[in-house]
Amino acid sequence: MSTRYAIVLAAGKGTRMKSELYKVLHQICGKPMIRHVIDEIGQAQFSKTFVVVGHGAEDVRSCVGEDAECILQKEQLGTAHAVLQASRQLGGLDGTTIVLCGDAPLITHETIEKLVDFQERQHADAAVLTATLDNPAGYGRVIRSESGSLAKIVEDKDATAEEKRVREINAGVYSFNNRLLFELLGKVGNDNAQGEYYLPDVIALLVKASRKVLALKTEHFEETVGVNNRIQLAAAEKYMRARINRKHMEQGVTLIDPDTTYLSADCSIGSDTVIYPGTVVKGHTQIGSGCTVGPHTEIIDCEIGSGTQVDQSVLEDSWIGNDVQIGPFAHIRPLSKIHNEAKIGNFVEVKKSEIGSRSKASHLTYLGDATLGEDVNMGCGTITVNYDGKNKFATKIGNGAFIGCNANLVAPVTIGDGAFVAAGSTITESVNADALAIARSRQTNKEKYALKLNYRTNN
Structure with missing residues (x-):
């Protein structure tokens, strides 16, 4: 197999996005467009990947990381000029180079490999990915000869009225004989409506020289969708979301x-899990098998075991065990750890806390900077008072402890194994194992005194 290279064009600013964020950094299903392209290339067999950057070069470099080498295009003079920036790295080498756009995030590694394989098996000098559209306005047209072979590619702005009626469009993905590509790039002119150096003109030069150029029509039009504005961004998001959802449904x-249902491109979900409407799963979330999630739940970068139920809640950057029950209307904040069979009920907030197996905080409770052992019962309205205005302090609760309703545990404080905290107590000192802690004023009833307060009004 020949040596293969990939070049991704990502130098444009994307003025039609009307955004301070550079175009290829806009997200599709929770991941920047450029990352979708880079990750798909990574699943194919390429010796080296290059990204041509321009506007927002440092931000794009940061997003790409070590998965590709970035090359700066100081002036944006067209796609042919952009590819020419890689001449120092690739000029004169044998092999095959595929050129893709960083703002076309729906391309798959299967299609990338299919195009390159198609060119190499046919011993062609270039191959172009095409698609057929009902409304091809705005796209470059693929013009074929009478024999059906590729004659030229013409940009929409430069097309004649007859050429604009052609429905086969250039998808913007090319596979070239690398050495020949860089020999011809310097011969591309800019005599066109935009005054730019177009990469498709390399195809015209190849055809003129009677070189073998092929066109591979994809059956998956959505892979060719480019993003130049917010409307196209939403369309690409819809296509990607349908693809992601279909993959998960196919896997059970x-x-x-x-x-x-909104699932990130990088999440994983086990079989027999049921996701209800309005659920948003972000980042690298992992959900086990046999879970029930939603409706109207948001999960961000969490690891969730099997058999867990999450109902109308928000979970962030936390670890959740097996057979846990969360919600409705719970909030699991970052760096929390909830062990097997625990219950975090309605209107409970957990922040940077560890909840032991089978422990329960069923309702109206705040657990911040707390460590709960196993089989702990947290009564309704209980608060771990973890902040003094300057510093955060920890609360530790031992196995089998029972915390009565409306208790305040003023950290730093430790509640021993099996201890019992009476309802309504404000605990400021540690409680030994198996002890009963009562910290509330003795009740006093003053007969008829309410009449003196005169708080009643006459209707």
Whole structure:
């Protein structure tokens, strides 16, 4: 197999996005467009990947990381000029080079490999990915000869009225004989409406020299969708979301309503898990098998075991065990750890805390900077008072402890194994194992005194 290279064009600013964020950094299903392209290339067999950057070069470099070498295009003079920037790295080398756009995030590694294989098997000098559209306005047209072979590619702005009626469009993905590509790039002119050096003109030069140029029509039009504005961004998001959801359903996940389920490109979900409408799963979240999630739940970068139920809640950057029950209306904040069979109920907030197996905080509770052992019961309205205005302090609760309703545990404080904290207590000192702690004023009733307060009003 020949040596293969990939060049991704990502130098444009994207003025039609009307954004301070550079175009290729806009996200599709929770991941920047350029990352989608780079990650798909990474699944194919390429010796080296290059990204041509310009506007926002440092931000794009940071996003790409070590997965590709970035090359700066100081002036944006067209796609041919952009590819020419890689001449120092690739000029004169044998092999095959594929050129892709960083603002076309729906391309798959299967299609990338198919195009390169198609060119190499046919011993062609270039191959172009094409698609057929009902409304091709704005796209470069693929013009074929009478024999059906590729004659030229013409940009929409430069096309004649007859050429604009052609429905086969250039998808913007090319596979070239690398040595020949860089020999011809310097011969591309800019005599066109935009005054730019177009990469498709290399195809015209190859055809003129009677070189073998092929066109491979994809059956998956959505892979060719480019993003130049917010409308196209939303369309690409919709295509990507449908692809992601279909993949999970094929792997045994039930999505009650795929159209209202939003899963990130990098999440993983086990079989027999059921996702209800309005659920948003972000980042690298991992969800085990046999779970029930939603409706109207947001999960961000969490690891969730099997058999867990999350109902109408928000979970962030935390670890959740097996057979845990969360919600409705719970908030699991970052760096929390909830062990097997625990219960975090309605209107409970957990922040940077560890909840032991089978422990329960069923309702209206705040657990911040706390460590709970196993089989702990947290009564309704209990608060771990962890902040003094300057510093955060920890609360430790031992195995089998029972915390009564409306208790305040003023950290730093430790509640021993099996201890019992009476309802309504404000605990400021540690409680030994198996002890009963009561910290509340003795009740006093003053008969008829309410009449003196005169708080009643006459209707």
